[in-house]
Amino acid sequence: QQPVQSPQAVILREGEDAVINCSSSKALYSVHWYRQKHGEAPVFLMILLKGGEQKGHEKISASFNEKKQQSSLYLTASQLSYSGTYFCGTEGRGGADGLTFGKGTHLIIQP
Amino acid sequence: NAGVTQTPKFQVLKTGQSMTLQCAQDMNHEYMSWYRQDPGMGLRLIHYSVGAGITDQGEVPNGYNVSRSTTEDFPLRLLSAAPSQTSVYFCASSSDGDSYNEQFFGPGTRLTVL
Numbered sequence: 001q002q003p004v005q006s007p008q009a010v011i012l013r014e015g016e017d018a019v020i021n022c023s024s025s026k027a028l029y030s031v032h033w034y035r036q037k038h039g040e041a042p043v044f045l046m047i048l049l050k051g052g053e054q055k056g057h058e059k060i061s062a063s064f065n066e067k068k069q070q071s072s073l074y075l076t077a078s079q080l081s082y083s084g085t086y087f088c089g090t091e092g093r094g095g096a097d098g099l100t101f102g103k104g105t106h107l108i109i110q111p
Numbered sequence: 112n113a114g115v116t117q118t119p120k121f122q123v124l125k126t127g128q129s130m131t132l133q134c135a136q137d138m139n140h141e142y143m144s145w146y147r148q149d150p151g152m153g154l155r156l157i158h159y160s161v162g163a164g165i166t167d168q169g170e171v172p173n174g175y176n177v178s179r180s181t182t183e184d185f186p187l188r189l190l191s192a193a194p195s196q197t198s199v200y201f202c203a204s205s206s207d208g209d210s211y212n213e214q215f216f217g218p219g220t221r222l223t224v225l
Contacts, residue, residue: 002153002170030211041201041216042154055213087153091211098144098169099211103153 001025003090005102012078012109020073020105022088031064031071032089032099035082042087045073075107083109112137117202117217124192124224132187132220134202141207143185144169144214145177147198154201160185162207192224 003024010018022031030049033056034042046056048064048071061074075082085104118133136143144159156169158177166177174196176188185204189196199221203214 002155032211032214034214041218042214043216044213047211047213089154089211089214098156098159098167099214100156100170101146101154103151 002100003088003102005086005088005105007105008103009106010108012107014078014080014109014111016078018075018078018107020075020086020088020107022071022073022090022102024069024090026069026090026092028064028066028069028090028092030091031062032091033060033062033071033073034087034089034101035084036087036104037084045086078107078109080109080111083107114138115202115204115215115217117200117220119220120218121221122223124189124222126193126224128192130189130192132189132200132202132222134185134187134217135183136185136204136215137183138204138206138215139182140204140215141182142205142211143179144203145175145185145187146201146203147171147196148201148219149198157187157200189222194224196222197224198222 006021033045036042064071087101087104089099089101115136141162145157146154160166160179202217205212
């Protein structure tokens with residue numbers, strides 16, 4: 001079952017902040033975040049694991065609330081290069097059902 | 112390293128035709144997956160594999176078959192193409208671990224079924 005992302009789209013001015021949310025109805029072992037530019041493949045941003053471990057880019061900030069099965073991605077002082085579609089992927093306990101992605105959040109950064 | 116490669120990049124099929132989308136990786140990754148991407152639907156998991164000889168179904172497996180005879184290759188077969196299978200298909204791989212690690216995506220195959 002796909003996780004639910006919000007908002008569906010965000011338009012920002014360069015330098016503004018944004019938060020993208022991801023929630024799941026199933027118990028989660030990990031949450032993944034990816035960014036996709038138009039016409040390109042998704043690119044890895046970070047992984048948040050049950051228990052607090054994080055793997056990924058130092059400049060990206062995110063949180064993972066295991067009890068609420070929710071994650072948030074924080075984009076601060078946005079740059080034009082942040083534009084794209086952001087996907088969260090969720091992994092259930094034991095890797096069951098594979099890695100399932102949400103429908104994405106479209107982020108547009110204007111100069 | 113070439114990373115994850117997919118062939119072909121573009122394909123047009125007629126309804127009822129069959130074909131195989133190829134995916135290969137040279138990173139010795141255990142995990143491999145196939146996703147389809149449709150406008151407004153995000154990335155939907157078709158099939159995945161946690162190692163050679165092991166495959167499992169994802170969210171949208173109907174109409175597709177996979178096999179994993181080697182660590183490197185994970186082909187996706189369309190048995191009888193339908194217009195509803197018009198989509199962009201991505202293959203991804205990741206290294207083994209206690210959980211899924213960073214997914215490396217291939218460049219995608221854009222498939223049109225007429």
